[in-house]
Amino acid sequence: MLRPQETLTRELKSLDGLWRFRTDPDGRGRDERWFAAPLADARDMPVPSSFNEIVPDPALYDYVGEVWYQRTVRVPRGWAGQRVVLRFGSATHAATVYVGEVEVVSHVGGYLPFEADVTAHVTAGEEATVTVVVDNRLSWQTIPPGYVEETEAGPRQRYYHDFFNYAGLHRPVLLYSTPHVHVADVTVTTGWEGSAGRSTGTVGYDVQLAGGDAQVGVELRDAEGEVVASGDGASGELRVEDVHLWQPGEGYLYDLVITATTGEEQDVYVQKVGVRTVEIRGTQFLINGEPFYFKGFGMHEDHLVRGKGYDDVSMVHDFELLRWIGANSFRTSHYPYSEEIMDYADAHGVVVIDETPAVGQNLGVSGGIMGGASRTTFSEETINDESQEAHAREIRDLIARDKNRPSVVIWSIANEPESHTEESERYFEPLFQVAREADPTRPVGFVNVMLAPAGECRVTQFADLVMINRYYGWYVLPGELEVARNRLDEELALWAEDGKPIIITEYGGDTVAGLHALTPSLWTEEYQVDLVNMTHEAFDACEAVVGEHMWNFADFQTVAGFARADGNKKGAFTRGRRPKAVAHLLRKRWREEG
Numbered sequence: 282m283l284r285p286q287e288t289l290t291r292e293l294k295s296l297d298g299l300w301r302f303r304t305d306p307d308g309r310g311r312d313e314r315w316f317a318a319p320l321a322d323a324r325d326m327p328v329p330s331s332f333n334e335i336v337p338d339p340a341l342y343d344y345v346g347e348v349w350y351q352r353t354v355r356v357p358r359g360w361a362g363q364r365v366v367l368r369f370g371s372a373t374h375a376a377t378v379y380v381g382e383v384e385v386v387s388h389v390g391g392y393l394p395f396e397a398d399v400t401a402h403v404t405a406g407e408e409a410t411v412t413v414v415v416d417n418r419l420s421w422q423t424i425p426p427g428y429v430e431e432t433e434a435g436p437r438q439r440y441y442h443d444f445f446n447y448a449g450l451h452r453p454v455l456l457y458s459t460p461h462v463h464v465a466d467v468t469v470t471t472g473w474e475g476s477a478g479r480s481t482g483t484v485g486y487d488v489q490l491a492g493g494d495a496q497v498g499v500e501l502r503d504a505e506g507e508v509v510a511s512g513d514g515a516s517g518e519l520r521v522e523d524v525h526l527w528q529p530g531e532g533y534l535y536d537l538v539i540t541a542t543t544g545e546e547q548d549v550y551v552q553k554v555g556v557r558t559v560e561i562r563g564t565q566f567l568i569n570g571e572p573f574y575f576k577g578f579g580m581h582e583d584h585l586v587r588g589k590g591y592d593d594v595s596m597v598h599d600f601e602l603l604r605w606i607g608a609n610s611f612r613t614s615h616y617p618y619s620e621e622i623m624d625y626a627d628a629h630g631v632v633v634i635d636e637t638p639a640v641g642q643n644l645g646v647s648g649g650i651m652g653g654a655s656r657t658t659f660s661e662e663t664i665n666d667e668s669q670e671a672h673a674r675e676i677r678d679l680i681a682r683d684k685n686r687p688s689v690v691i692w693s694i695a696n697e698p699e700s701h702t703e704e705s706e707r708y709f710e711p712l713f714q715v716a717r718e719a720d721p722t723r724p725v726g727f728v729n730v731m732l733a734p735a736g737e738c739r740v741t742q743f744a745d746l747v748m749i750n751r752y753y754g755w756y757v758l759p760g761e762l763e764v765a766r767n768r769l770d771e772e773l774a775l776w777a778e779d780g781k782p783i784i785i786t787e788y789g790g791d792t793v794a795g796l797h798a799l800t801p802s803l804w805t806e807e808y809q810v811d812l813v814n815m816t817h818e819a820f821d822a823c824e825a826v827v828g829e830h831m832w833n834f835a836d837f838q839t840v841a842g843f844a845r846a847d848g849n850k851k852g853a854f855t856r857g858r859r860p861k862a863v864a865h866l867l868r869k870r871w872r873e874e875g
């Protein structure tokens with residue numbers, strides 16, 4: 282799915298700002314056609330943002346069900362005769378959209394974009410009313426899964442993942458125009474040959490049109506705007522002499538300017554292209570043929586007040602903190618991040634492990650911390666064939682959105698699912714196939730949970746690399762760092778026998794900023810430093826380890842629970858982005874080692 286943009290032939294209008302908003306606890310809105318009139322009893326709600334914390338109201342914070350958003354928009358008068366599209370960066374977790382009284386699109390899945398061609402329902406120069414019903418409920422057939430429990434205090438959303446179920450319109454909303462015959466999609470694949478510095482790049486492209494046929498031409502422009510290659514036809518391969526590679530730390534991008542021309546119309550779309558290769562050779566992870574070591578974090582889209590709502594200030598600040606600390610990469614734990622974040626990673630050479638929202642598919646174990654009751658993970662009544670279908674769709678749609686991004690070097694199709702059973706093997710094997718069919722160019726993996734260690738995991742066999750979350754010294758052997766080190770060494774050695782690269786996608790421990798002790802004491806800044814230090818020593822002793830992503834970049838909100846002190850406190854930074862002592866340790870390690 283193309284990212285909307287302004288070009289010679291396309292215009293954008295932002296629908297961000299204040300929308301009217303109300304809850305619909307009895308689910309009456311659809312029957313009562315609330316979309317057909319100004320929303321009654323509504324209040325202002327900023328978009329993008331999660332609705333949960335904007336109003337200090339416990340009922341809204343823990344609300345379960347449908348909420349309604351509405352606003353009007355004047356369609357620019359210059360858009361007469363153009364195709365008009367309404368696009369949502371995401372709606373968490375499901376949405377139905379109306380323009381006036383017409384339902385224009387429904388979408389399930391809280392972290393990917395969707396859009397509707399609304400040309401027939403709007404008039405250039407006139408106002409249109411946009412109404413969106415957003416449903417924040419998770420079920421066994423959604424990704425991630427969950428269930429609603431009816432209690433005497435009302436419905437409660439239960440789930441098996443460790444971040445708060447923020448909901449709403451989290452990402453920018455746009456109206457945009459294109460010509461009727463338009464570029465609908467493009468797939469780019471890149472390569473290079475020769476020696477670094479004097480090499481020839483290749484840019485394969487495949488353009489999809491919609492609305493009719495057109496003559497397609499492409500030009501590849503370098504960062505200075507000079508045309509370095511050009512071609513005719515909807516697909517082909519361009520050669521770039523002395524190519525400037527996209528590299529970790531240097532997000533060099535070319536512009537692939539695509540022009541689709543009919544007798545009367547023209548459409549221009551500009552696809553950013555980073556020329557780079559990704560390859561796994563033995564236990565090495567190579568970017569542009571050079572061994573790459575992942576340094577960084579599993580993160581969250583999570584901020585005070587706005588929850589998972591996107592904003593430029595937080596985004597740029599988080600990237601600056603990554604730079605400050607010397608991180609070269611992150612994982613979009615545990616769902617696809619906003620396209621703005623992904624654009625920034627492309628443009629600044631930050632390497633990304635791109636993850637689907639498949640988290641919490643481990644119903645047997647997570648009950649204690651996450652609050653959901655223990656159940657059988659894969660069964661007719663819980664995660665079943667329909668869930669697997671939804672999971673496949675999430676994989677396909679994520680790849681469709683991010684396939685052209687040079688920053689993305691690995692697809693992570695799930696985080697810590699059950700993976701030691703025959704059922705899990707049956708569930709996951711076809712999903713790896715789905716990912717490989719959608720993108721034959723990038724490694725595919727999933728993140729393994731501690732309960733399925735080397736030798737017991739039945740899913741890693743399908744992955745190109747080993748990604749593991751390990752909490753030695755925290756959930757396992759808390760306060761026993763010496764013994765924890767031995768167990769970690771042993772486990773890493775076992776995984777190394779697979780002959781695949783290993784990335785530790787999570788390690789660390791909860792730490793309350795400002796809590797100190799001179800004796801080993803969990804939750805203190807000193808203990809986090811000691812634990813992380815111990816873990817790093819183990820990584821350094823294992824050759825197959827090609828990356829470390831500490832958990833987490835920053836503290837983040839979760840459901841309330843006895844193991845969570847106002848959220849998860851495993852951040853290197855606090856939720857307000859102040860460094861804990863461990864941040865200085867990481868900075869020293871990651872910056873000094875180059």
Ligand code: GCB
Pocket residue numbers: 442443444615696697750787832849851
């Ligand atoms: C994990 C999960 C992550 C949790 C983390 C923790 O293994 O992948 O979502 O937040 O542990 O802190 O318990």
